[in-house]
Amino acid sequence: MSQDVLLPAIGPDEAPFWEYTRKGELRIQQCSGCERLRFPPRPMCPDCHSTDSHWTLVSGRGTVWSYVVPHPPLLPQFMPLAPYHVITVALDENPTIRLLGNLVEKAGDPINAIDPATIEIGMAVQVVFEAVNDEIHMPRWVRV
Amino acid sequence: MKDATAIVGIAESKFSKNLEASECQLASEVIIAALAEAGLKPSDVDGMASYTMETTSEVDIAKNMGAGDINFFGQVGYGGGAGPGCVGLIAMAVATGQCEVGVAWRSRKRGSGQRPWAANDQVTVGASWTRPWGLLRPADEIGMLTRRYMHEYGATREHLCNVAMSVRKHANNNPNAIMYERKMTRDDYMNARWISEPLCLFDNCLETDGALACVVVSAERAKDCPQTPVYIHSVSQGLPPQHQTMTNYWNEDPLRGPAWCCADGLYKTSDIKPEDIKVAQLYDAFSPLIILSLEGYGFCERGEGAAFTEDGGIEVGGRLPVNTSGGGLSEAYVHGFNLINENVRQMRGTSCNQVEGADTCIVTAGEGVPTSAMILRR
Numbered sequence: 001m002s003q004d005v006l007l008p009a010i011g012p013d014e015a016p017f018w019e020y021t022r023k024g025e026l027r028i029q030q031c032s033g034c035e036r037l038r039f040p041p042r043p044m045c046p047d048c049h050s051t052d053s054h055w056t057l058v059s060g061r062g063t064v065w066s067y068v069v070p071h072p073p074l075l076p077q078f079m080p081l082a083p084y085h086v087i088t089v090a091l092d093e094n095p096t097i098r099l100l101g102n103l104v105e106k107a108g109d110p111i112n113a114i115d116p117a118t119i120e121i122g123m124a125v126q127v128v129f130e131a132v133n134d135e136i137h138m139p140r141w142v143r144v
Numbered sequence: 145m146k147d148a149t150a151i152v153g154i155a156e157s158k159f160s161k162n163l164e165a166s167e168c169q170l171a172s173e174v175i176i177a178a179l180a181e182a183g184l185k186p187s188d189v190d191g192m193a194s195y196t197m198e199t200t201s202e203v204d205i206a207k208n209m210g211a212g213d214i215n216f217f218g219q220v221g222y223g224g225g226a227g228p229g230c231v232g233l234i235a236m237a238v239a240t241g242q243c244e245v246g247v248a249w250r251s252r253k254r255g256s257g258q259r260p261w262a263a264n265d266q267v268t269v270g271a272s273w274t275r276p277w278g279l280l281r282p283a284d285e286i287g288m289l290t291r292r293y294m295h296e297y298g299a300t301r302e303h304l305c306n307v308a309m310s311v312r313k314h315a316n317n318n319p320n321a322i323m324y325e326r327k328m329t330r331d332d333y334m335n336a337r338w339i340s341e342p343l344c345l346f347d348n349c350l351e352t353d354g355a356l357a358c359v360v361v362s363a364e365r366a367k368d369c370p371q372t373p374v375y376i377h378s379v380s381q382g383l384p385p386q387h388q389t390m391t392n393y394w395n396e397d398p399l400r401g402p403a404w405c406c407a408d409g410l411y412k413t414s415d416i417k418p419e420d421i422k423v424a425q426l427y428d429a430f431s432p433l434i435i436l437s438l439e440g441y442g443f444c445e446r447g448e449g450a451a452f453t454e455d456g457g458i459e460v461g462g463r464l465p466v467n468t469s470g471g472g473l474s475e476a477y478v479h480g481f482n483l484i485n486e487n488v489r490q491m492r493g494t495s496c497n498q499v500e501g502a503d504t505c506i507v508t509a510g511e512g513v514p515t516s517a518m519i520l521r522r
Binding site: 005006007008009010011013014039040046065066067068069070071073074075076077078081083084086088096097098099100101102111116121138 | 261262265266267268269271272273274275276277278279280281283284287288289291292295337338339340341342343385386388393394395396
């Protein structure tokens with residue numbers, strides 16, 4: 001496992017998300033009682049209180065909702081990349097589900113390769129996946 | 145609850161980037177000093193309220209201050225969201241007869257200690273949707289909301305600069321402020337280094353070692369105390385639907401944060417409305433939180449918070465003087481407890497930046513986290 005990336009901690013609620021990204025799929029937890037999509041994943045639907053859920057494939061398309069450009073001081077894993085950017089992407093299927101990510105030209109590019117001045121709120125993006133190790137395939141985003 | 149209790153004593157340590165004394169020692173010292181100001185003895189104390197992030201337990205504080213029997217103790221969570229909630233907790237305990245003399249405090253060595261975001265270079269489950277992509281620090285998390293706010297409402301860095309400069313001017317007159325006599329110009333702000341664009345260095349609060357405390361008793365008992373009583377008129381906490389602490393990105397309207405919910409609770413039990421409030425201490429870990437709080441607590445409409453800061457709007461003499469001791473940005477960052485004590489001084493008429501005729505005020509905790517707020521009057 002690489003020491004120079006920051007990996008997500010995965011509990012039982014999150015595990016399916018990462019299992020699907022390993023297959024190249026972006027799936028969001030959906031209530032089996034009332035079909036509400038919910039994020040972050042959790043045991044109970046706040047609308048109908050069903051504890052049954054499934055993971056629904058989404059298009060992987062969305063728009064940039066906002067972004068920041070972090071500068072030092074940062075954690076050691078991110079210092080060599082600074083300044084880089086982080087975007088928030090509102091999913092087309094449900095814009096209140098906003099995934100954090102980074103804009104790249106193609107999967108595997110470093111997260112500081114794109115000039116942040118070219119990022120615009122409202123810009124359309126599409127998910128891609130970068131395998132940072134065998135277990136974690138990180139969603140990143142490309143312009144469409 | 146309304147006006148049933150009063151703050152009758154306050155105290156604070158020196159503020160610095162590096163104090164020698166431990167958090168336990170600092171807390172014990174300010175509690176003793178606040179009691180002395182109130183004309184009370186440590187053995188009179190029977191109630192204690194503090195932040196869950198406090199590193200020193202009630203047990204240790206009680207031992208150091210030589211307290212007698214303590215019949216109420218409790219804590220409030222969510223860091224910078226806790227302050228007024230903490231004072232409200234002890235006020236409820238006094239108002240309901242659970243205790244008679246309550247103390248609330250915050251002691252923190254954030255200046256010389258480690259930054260919480262840097263303390264863990266791994267990711268907890270809760271941060272797994274943000275940190276792995278490089279959204280690491282509170283400045284990044286609030287920066288994300290700030291950029292969106294600027295986009296939706298046309299706010300600019302000029303507005304953030306207005307906030308930073310206004311509270312800096314207040315701190316320049318406060319001898320206990322870190323930024324006492326240290327001026328800042330618009331050029332200083334615009335040329336400062338970035339922390340997380342759109343936030344620069346001066347949009348971020350200070351990193352401070354310090355401690356503060358206050359003493360709460362019943363309104364009846366307050367009449368016998370030497371200081372002008374400052375009545376606790378209304379208190380509320382705020383946790384809105386589908387809220388996420390700091391990374392409030394997963395609901396219909398992320399820019400309508402806990403302040404709105406807290407304001408509803410606050411004004412519901414208050415005879416004092418936004419238009420009656422003479423001075424405000426609004427939690428400012430970051431400059432944009434003041435803009436959001438101006439909107440959330442009803443001092444202007446949504447999207448008008450940025451324009452509210454124009455033409456000295458939040459300076460003494462302006463529409464609503466805000467953070468008259470310098471706030472977290474320029475006095476000290478002690479999780480907002482300095483905002484509570486400053487409002488007590490305003491109500492007593494003893495602030496370094498006294499607002500003439502101020503007899504009502506509001507103090508808020510952090511926007512962006514489960515929060516709290518309090519209306520005080522003289």
